[in-house]
Amino acid sequence: MSTTPETLPPLARRSDAAYLDFVEGLREFILGKGADFEERLNGALERTASSRGRPWGDVEEIREFVHALPLGRLRDRLARSQQEMKWHAIERSFGEQRAQLTAELAKWDERGPGRLLLDPAFVHPAYTNVHFHLQPGGYYKDELSGFLYHYGTKVFFRGDNDKDELHAKLVGTVPTPSDGKVNRILDLACSIGQSSTAFHRRYPEADVWGIDHSAPMLRVAHRRAAMQGDAVNFAQRLVEKTGFPDAHFDITFAFILFHELPPRIIDETVREAARVTRRGGIFAIYDFTGTEGKSPYQRYHRWFDARHNGEPYSQDFCDCRLGDILAANGFEVAAAPLAKRAGGTGYMQHWFATRV
Template structure:
């Protein structure tokens, strides 16, 4: 007997043939706001829809609380533990130490091992619970997305036949299927990152703060078009439209399921933004089209080659005097290369075990140099988007 899952797989080639770039189908949008077929079984809390079951919400709440304890209290214990281990071996805890030496000294400690294992188990449990919900009710959630595809405001462009670069084919952060390989990647990513941000972003607070930090073009302040590269589930894209309500705002991401969910959520919020499944390094937009090009934690998720291409593409699609403001954990300065043992091991562990595949590529890219080579006038002390993003480079395209 056929079901929606088998029919979806069987029709993928037909859909792909109808939606290749250029000439991909762009769905027309209608009335703003909630749409027929919208599912909200337990209502909303502000901007976020509650999870559909109380037990699932409770499970995620427990994992969020446990993650907070691991990130703060247990991490502080591990930092102190590391200092004692180094002192026992005649080393200054604050001294520069190689990763190899740090791993040698710390690899067999049971307290640190508990911290690493607990964090990974939290990540795996978060994804598993959410995947079970959305895949366990496949027809219901797929019907909701299909209804949103045809709703507005805003537009959605899907390109299921596009060739995906190899660097995108990874399960970043251990998310099963990654950003491109699971039809509910946007759903899972949104609720999973709410967990990751430990209840500090349930109302998109962090993304709203990023959007507020982005400076308009310094010469004239005119903002007519904005591009959000690597938009994932569209939280900052929406926040950008809310900050610049008269601007045409686009969010693009390589993940079709990501932009599909992003569009559905924007429709539900009644925000007129446009989403497209496109590559940040090959956006398909005309030269000089945008006044602002930005991104949030994109560059540490792509290869060195892709990161450099993205910088050049941002320069191409910006108008003279336009602003390029890529927000990431660090785009400049010493923060990218910690010297002390615990942080060295933690960064390596995140790369190795939390599947941050391109992390070491990211920290070794000279963003100041690459932005300058692309043709930007670079401000090395761009406005901080948030306390953790202490130094963000800002580029202005020469007039």
């Protein structure tokens, strides 16, 4: 069976790959222990709160403190630059191969084993028009958006997901419904279909559907699945209006989706998931942890990510209580332990919700 690197088209030249290899290392250094910004800035924040005898208030107060520090401003400059460098290199390298890559997508559109259902009359809601993570053109305005996203996430995951290992691991944690029946699976906002194919491999007899609003993402998802022989279907649909029948799915899945939705659409999407997931079925979610329990630096980092890394909805998501929204829409949510991280909780969390 083929693996992810073979489905990712090569860059135009070796130097482009070397450049992005550098960005990957730079990212690791800036955001990790190399530069150690998190420990040092969080230490300064906590010492200040301790010496003045009161905890930090709203994130604006934290922001003012961090921005008064040269180290804080430099950290922001570097964090922004590594992201800009990444996209500039990927966009240029794939852009130079636009004709070939477009032809490559067209070659696979009609091939099986799965189906690709695009809607020529599809209208993108305004809320989707965001350049998440600073991706040029966002998720759908460039016909090569799926390829850009694929390489962008390769750098983001720093080599840990080159063979979809992260997706396979996450899909592997999703509990099977207690009656053992898994005939149909829905992957909401599937992007390039890495979770969708992982579900197909875990439940090869199930009918797996990946939906997304972005046609360029879906075309790459379909191409990847077809190249790897995975019989997964992909359709251009909205997560809040999937078009599937009531109680149709045994498992519904949302991988890092909700923090990219405004609150109104979060509510509508949970309601839609409750409609299409059958009783006893599972709605599995993997997304950002809430603001509660975060260190001052982590709260700052979330704010920075929202404002400076194209995540306008993530703050509202982190401040909402997704578990309560799930419960209000007919799901029973299993308690998910929060991972620990220096100074606070981890950044990611599972929700495993059973439709009751």
